[in-house]
Amino acid sequence: xxxxxxxxxxxxxxxxxxxxxxxxxxxxxxxxxxxxxxxxxxxxxxxxxxxxxxxxxxxxxxxxxxxxxxxxxxxxxxxxxxxxxxxxxxxxxxxxxxxxxxxxxxxxxxxxxxxxxx
Amino acid sequence: xxxxxxxxxxxxxxxxxxxxxxxxxxxxxxxxxxxxxxxxxxxxxxxxxxxxxxxxxxxxxxxxxxxxxxxxxxxxxxxxxxxxxxxxxxxxxxxxxxxxxxxxxxxxxxxxxxxxxxxxxxxxxxxxxxxxxxxxxxxxxxxxxxxxxxxxxxxxxxxxxxxxxxxxxxxxxxxxxxxxxxxxxxxxxxxxxxxxxx
Numbered sequence: 001x002x003x004x005x006x007x008x009x010x011x012x013x014x015x016x017x018x019x020x021x022x023x024x025x026x027x028x029x030x031x032x033x034x035x036x037x038x039x040x041x042x043x044x045x046x047x048x049x050x051x052x053x054x055x056x057x058x059x060x061x062x063x064x065x066x067x068x069x070x071x072x073x074x075x076x077x078x079x080x081x082x083x084x085x086x087x088x089x090x091x092x093x094x095x096x097x098x099x100x101x102x103x104x105x106x107x108x109x110x111x112x113x114x115x116x117x118x
Numbered sequence: 119x120x121x122x123x124x125x126x127x128x129x130x131x132x133x134x135x136x137x138x139x140x141x142x143x144x145x146x147x148x149x150x151x152x153x154x155x156x157x158x159x160x161x162x163x164x165x166x167x168x169x170x171x172x173x174x175x176x177x178x179x180x181x182x183x184x185x186x187x188x189x190x191x192x193x194x195x196x197x198x199x200x201x202x203x204x205x206x207x208x209x210x211x212x213x214x215x216x217x218x219x220x221x222x223x224x225x226x227x228x229x230x231x232x233x234x235x236x237x238x239x240x241x242x243x244x245x246x247x248x249x250x251x252x253x254x255x256x257x258x259x260x261x262x263x264x265x266x267x268x269x270x271x272x273x274x275x276x277x278x279x280x281x282x283x284x285x286x287x288x289x290x291x292x293x294x295x296x297x298x299x300x301x302x303x304x305x306x307x308x309x310x311x312x313x314x315x316x
Contacts, residue, residue, distance in 0.1 A: 062128060095224065108303055110174045112300065
């Protein structure tokens, strides 16, 4: 494919940071998924981008969206990197309270009370 | 960018995220709304029109970049020691449907912002949410020069279901934006008492 002068310096194909993986390994990773790093997992052997994600997650829990914005990686790429780090045991993922829990009154009541007290 | 680990934007490992979407037409005040209630400086994450599985053909469509990427603005609000709310602002245009579907997946509900000078531009967002089966509230962002209508007039113009709440707000004000979120969660609760648990 011949670039037509629109290709900016520093632009990389999305699958390059994602180590050739084009799709997340799990459908379930969401922009609001909380990522928690396992501090006991070795970081050597990780690709530079996966290393950056781990390094960013080590101090505490963050959402996929925050990691994406902080590291200036597209959301889809961040999901791919995170999904592989979940598979390898480096990250634990906690998904948003799913649609099935829409009817969880206790959760909604807690959210409502918290909002009213803010 | 807040990539500095000392700025306190990290969360406790025990939190469960909940997600809401904030939708509406261009320049209706989505980012301002998210910023008004967010405890972090609103950030944005870029999404491409192509789905993750199609990223191998990443340069396709770049000629018309405006239609291939969209930024989701987001903010965060820690509600309790174990619940953190994420708000995602996203355009409602049909050409972003795939991305928005992804964003709506797992959301508790939505806020649709309305500008009374162009009420019909909020229809796309309402339709997206209805198709996804998500409950929402309409929040009329009162711009200084916007025409004033009665609630009945707005409900007719929006072709709104009688049970969907319509609230007035000033998206720049935290209390006002918070009242919209309270209206939404109250609405979700009333819905949950009407429908059998699945």
